[in-house]
Amino acid sequence: MASAKESVAFTSILASGLLTALKLAVGLLTGSLGILSEAAHSALDCAGTVLTFIAIRIGDKPPDHDHPYGHGKVESIAALAETALLFATSAWIIGAAAERLLHGGTAVEPSWTAVGVMGLSMVIDFFRSRKLTKVARETNSPALAADALHFRSDIYSSGVVLLGLGLVYLGYPLGDPLAAIGVAVFVLRAGYRLGRETIETLIDTAPEGIDTVVRGAIQGIADVSRIERVRGGPRGSSVFVDLDIAVARTLPLERVAEIKEQVTHRIQEEMPGADVMVMTHPLALDDETILDRVLVIAASQGVPVHHVTVQHVEERVSVSFDLEVDGRQSMAQAHVTASALERGIRQELGDEIEVESHIEPLQTDAVTGTELPWAEYRRIRDEIEALADATPLLIDAHEIRIRATEVGLYLSLHCHVPPDASVEDAHDAVSALEQKIRGQIDGVRRIIVHAEPPALPLATEPA
Incomplete structure (x- = not known):
């Protein structure tokens, strides 16, 4: 995206530079304050586009140690600088026009050259505005949007200049300074809109409807008990969303992490490119036991x-x-x-x-175990099997492991229990076996017994 933004910005520099030179030459030749005002406006557009180009190159840099949220607001600062230039230029145009209205000035000589230059300017402004608007929307770039606004306003201001030249040609010399004031009005209007949008970006004004969009995006996600807070705002060419949600405090951490990923994905589906931060807060639900x-x-x-x-x-x-x-x-x-x-x-x-x-x-540290000599292992294994056979509910004992450690014997074994036995009954039977083992076998430190139903026989295919 950065290459597309830089390309369209650089092309705009060339276009506004060409228009500035043409308007300045024709304005000096005809003495038209309206055209000279347009030349100043185009020069301002050229300077602003240069600022835009520089700001885009800086703003698209990834976050770093000194700028953890990225450099996106550089584009907004460039747009704010363009706003200041717009107002300064408007003040100069209005001052010069007022001087001519009050005291007269250079006679204006309308020509088809002047009309041609202004017409060409309107055509170039039209296509540049469309291209800038398209890329600005695709990249969500405030700096390119500001440039598009400039070129769009230039179309109307050029039309006003043509109107002023027409009035001069018809014998109304005051039409030229009045046209210059009209240009200034268009410039001021563009500056006001650009300045308002830029300031809203710099003070992190939430985009209209972001709360509704976010809440609608994550509605229905399982285990999101409620949305505590939604905050959001522009961050250069992207939008950040800071979201607090409440989840049941009994949920495992893995499930909480899944919820956060799911919420982020849903929001980014509705707001592509959004920088989403999700905070979860534990909530005691009414159905907790x-x-x-x-x-x-x-x-x-x-x-x-x-x-x-x-x-x-x-x-x-x-x-x-x-x-x-x-x-x-x-x-x-x-x-x-x-x-x-x-x-x-x-x-x-x-x-x-x-x-x-x-x-x-x-036990916080691992212990080192060794296998028993075969004769000793077999003796203890046989004792465990006999004790299991004598314990009600237990069918057998198998997969018996016995290892010697520096703190005593570690035993692990599996026992079969009837499939319809309750967990509580199976646990009682296992506990009884553990007590028998401790009472009969010396040096037992730890016993792990896994109760399970016998494996079901494999179904045979019908003959």
């Missing part, structure tokens, strides 16, 4: 918990859980962690709630 709320509090404090049990005792609620802390901590340190979590739960659920915690050691 006590379990959800306990897990959220524990996660916010960075404390792993499991075996959360919620009991309703008459009018009271009792919550108990196991929490894991670094096994190398002292009990005094662990008690501080547990007390902070219990206090957070009471603040969330009310002081009348009962909270009980069981502290367990959390």
Whole structure:
């Protein structure tokens, strides 16, 4: 896009330079203040287009350390400088025209050369305005839009000059300074519009309807509970959107990241090229259970918990859980962690709630394990299989792994349970097996038992 913008800006420099030279020559030859005013206007357009060309080259640079939001506003500053030149030129034109109206001045000699130059100017201005407008819309460039506005206003001001020349030819010499004032009016009008748009860009005025567009774009996205705030504004040739949304605080971080990506994609579909920043805020939903709320509090404090049990005792609620802390901590340190979590739960659920915690050691470092000698492994494996066979609900024990570490034996195994067994019954059976293993096998440090239904037999094809 940068090459297209630079190309059209450079072509505009050549066009406005040519028109300035032609109008200046004809204005000096005819003595027409209107044409001289148009020459000054075209010279201003040429200077403004040079500024535009420079601003585009700077504004399209990517963000860097000193300009984290990019260099896009350089184009707006260039447009503001063009506005100042427009007003200064208008003041000069009006002053010179007033002097001629009050005290007379150089006689104007209308000629077909002057008419031809002004006609040529209108044709060039028409095609340059169309081309600039097209590229400005495609690239959302305020500097090119300002140039397009200049060339468009030049068409009308050139028409006013032709009208003034016609009046002089018909014997009304005041038509020329009046035409010059008409040119100044067009220049002032263009300057006002350009200045207003530029200032709105520089002070980050939100584009009209951006709130409605953004809200409509993300409406219906799952897990977006509500939109807290929408902010947006121009940033050079692009638009930035700063959006705050609320999501359930129980959602996992991966899902929150997916929501942010989905929201950004939806907005950019409606507003191509938009720079979107999405902030998410946790929201406590009405359908949260006590379990959800306990897990959220524990996660916010960075404390792993499991075996959360919620009991309703008459009018009271009792919550108990196991929490894991670094096994190398002292009990005094662990008690501080547990007390902070219990206090957070009471603040969330009310002081009348009962909270009980069981502290367990959390292994923070990996341990080195070694395989047992075959004879010892087989002996312990056989004992585990026998204990599993004697445990109600368990069908067998398999995939048994036994490894020796510096802190004791680490055991892992799988057990088959009936497919229709409840998770609660299976957990009770596994817990019973773990107790038997600890009671019969010395030196067991950790046991991991995975309960699963037997694999279903493969269906055979009918004969």
